[in-house]
Amino acid sequence: MNVPGRIYLSEKLIRDLEPETLDQVANVAKLPGIQKFSMAMPDAHLGYGFPIGGVAAFDEEEGVISPGGVGFDINCGVRLLRSNLTVDEVRPKMKELTERMFEAVPSGVGSKSRLRVTDSELDDIFLHGSKWAVENGYGEKTDLEHCEGGGCIEGGDIGHISIKARKRGRPQAGTLGSGNHFLEVQYVDKIYDQEAADAFGLEEGQVSFMIHCGSRGTGHQICTDHIKTMSQASKKYGIQLPDKQLACAPAQSEEAQNYFGSMICAANYAWNNRQMITHWTRDVIADTFRSDIDELGLELVYDVAHNVAKLEEHEVDGKKKNVYVHRKGATRAFPRGHKEVPLKYRDVGQPVLIPGSMGTASYVLHGGDRSMDISFGSACHGAGRVMSRSHAKKEFQGEDIKMQLEKRGITVRSAHPAVIAEEAPGVYKSSSEVVNVVHELDIARKVAKMMPMGVIKG
DSSP: OOSOEEEOOOHHHHTTOOHHHHHHHHHHTTSTTBOSOEEEEEEEEOOSSSOEEEEEEEETTTOEEOGGGTOSSTTOEEEEEOOSOBHHHHGGGHHHHHHHHHHHSOBSTTOOOSSOOOHHHHHHHHHHTHHHHHHTTSSOHHHHHTBGGGGOOSOOOGGGOOHHHHHHHGGGTTOOBSTTOEEEEEEEEEESOHHHHHHHTOOTTBEEEEEEEOOHHHHHHHHHHHHHHHHHHHHHTTOOOSSGGGOOEETTSHHHHHHHHHHHHHHHHHHHHHHHHHHHHHHHHHHHTTSOHHHHTOOEEEEEESSEEEEEEEEETTEEEEEEEEEESEEEOOOTTOTTSOGGGTTTOOEEEEOOSTTSOEEEEEEOTTHHHHHSSEEEOSOOBSSOHHHHHHHOOHHHHHHHHHHTTOEEEESOHHHHHHTOGGGBOOHHHHHHHHHHHTSEEEEEEEEEEEEEEO
């Protein structure tokens, strides 16, 4: 190991940690040019090469870039839309609202968009992300101010995206997908930090909407294509891999930069995806409650990426340097005063969105003062699985889970009952336990607790 490994856990969460996840943290620590620590957040579990919940930063010149440190669903991420609606106003219309959202937002395996983009439009999406959506009528300009990086990473390179990746991307812009992706109607159950809640526009009893999805088939294909190239590059550059899933290349090599440019395109595709879904969600809400978007206060609080690598400036051994921060199942959590936090939130810190499992609490936090020192400005990204999807389908029945949730007042709509079984609350760790760890460490501090009213699954 070139650096120590660090896993941020509570005593309770240690019991759910697979030994193989520890091995993955150690293996990542053996990669060239890694800085400070190989880390795993409290929601960590076994992933491809890197643990899910893993964070690692590599020197710009002497380090590596690895697709396994980003994952297959590039820029799987979350955004939160606030409203002026209250629980009492929304509850009587929950079934109608959930059904209409399900119809408006294409969901499920292989779901096709309401819009079939052209090749040139796809290029624009790859290069400009959410900006393309807003410029084409899918949202408001203020939305871009409340996205990580403005909903776009500069430097995308469409030249190394395969025909197959493009073919998979064209029909899926503006689709929710399947698995753990969701569109959820929530309400603010509890405020922990009034100053930050005021800045984010949140108050108790208020209804909000959380969107969780990523880059769909195009991101998966981009990762798949470049892992093959990186596997050969690892041998070419004489990099000794403790696990072949850690395939990588020197950061400034042609192979690494080709992947990085393509990964940026997939990340931008994902931001565009969430922006289009936001637009259709707003339309449904406005029509259901017979009011306009401004009167309903349907403002984007923030959008954060989970699976992404970024070139960022951080302090290492007392010196500022550029590093490629890989966040795989981890959320950026920049503190107050950081130049990349929107001006509206700069006095409190970047909003950090941590979704719970279906039927459990989600949390809004803000970047903590110690995040840059402890974790390269990173926090957990969710509850973290403790059971595989195949095991979950044997253990749970989708219809049973749906009935249990509806008895608790949570409306559920999905493309197939099996999806509900795969994402049952019992499949995940406690989101509250996970969030408490980063809160106590001052990586990210709790602002609000959100509880579900309606869940749409692919």
